Amino acid sequence: MSEKKKILIIEDNKDLVLLLSNALRSEGFLVASARDGIKGFKLAEEEHHDLIILDLDIPGIKGLTVLKKLRNDKRNKKTPVIIFSNYTEAENLSEALEQGVLDYLSKSDWELNEVVEKVKKALGVS
């Protein structure tokens, strides 16, 4: 039996975290979450995750800073990251893409099931 994939969600809104976590768990993923950038990076540093879902506008340290730290961290240099944010501005997008993110989703443009499908596709799970 293949090992369950682990996903880390770094997002400060607890309702969105709850909804997304439930949806991902019902697809068989293990889900950890952090509601600020400092705790989120700590979790990523301590344990391997197959995918990180990262909001750009979080307390503690901002999402783009967390992303840069992840890319400088040995464990997370190549961890797939999906940016999931209210910000849709081109400047945030290009800076995030420079750090090698897998995808950049605007929260208001995507349905929950579409996000779950994106995650499944990213992890090669059908």
Added chain:
Amino acid sequence: MFLRKIIHKLNIKAQCKELGVSLWACPQFIFLIMGVFIITMILITYNVGQRYIDAQIVAIIVLFVTAFLFIISLIIIRAFEQVVESKKLEAKQAKEILKLKDHFVFIAAHELRTPANAIKWGLSSLREEQPELTEKGKELFDIIQRGNERLLSLVKDILEVARLESGTIKITLEKIVIVDSFGEACKEVQQLADEQKKTIDCNFQSDLPLVWGDKMRLKEVFGNLLSNAIKFGREGTDVSVSTEVNDTTVVFHITNKGSGLNSEEQKHLFEKFWRSKTAHDIEGTGLGLFITKQLLELMSGRIWFTSKRDEGTTFSFSLVRADAPSPREVSK
């Protein structure tokens, strides 16, 4: 450098222009005029006095006249300076208020998005949990979902307007294949067209020259204009798209057959939150055309329209050809 400062200080006209006041309301100019007046009065007093009065008494009289005129001129100049200072303060306060307003709108809109997104996802999860809703239940569900979608759409547009007005929106100009942007936007509105029983040909092909534009923003412009054409068109009609190539521009025309606008309504079309009386049943924030116009102008483009009541409307916009000199990259 020092010499330049001196010369600048002596350039009264330039200094008054910097203060934003006319010459006759400018303290530096008034000071000059009063100086000339005082010197003239001294000379007149001396010339008249020395004919009739003793030289020492003339000197005392001249001194008093000089002192008196000097004090008066100081009072007058000070009054003008206060007027200029209060104008500068008003302008500074107005600028700060504007900055605060933009910041507030930005924060408010951003903070509204978060709960609206939670509602959106909560509703879709609830629907999956409760697939067997009654007809009434489904209707209520749809009402909540529509309301929330409208809220999200309004917040998105308000944020965009706030960014446009505060000058924080960035446009990256590159040479683009305009038909590609059209194609992507068209696919996104295809569902809307199908739902409203209108037709639009998304396979529009044309050998158009490359144009200068921002890919993402151009797709947004097409999206706004196409969805408007669909929403305001009559059922069963089609939205037609045509192009025109000029020496320096490429022009797109998007036409629908619908209610159209009368001449009075046409004056307000690009205003924020303005909506036609015939639009009360049609979804929209009233900001789309304002945003579209601003985005096109940032790409050195232009938008215009022709419309006739009960016939329809054609929106046209132009973009600069990429084989023409490039508009400078704009970071407002």
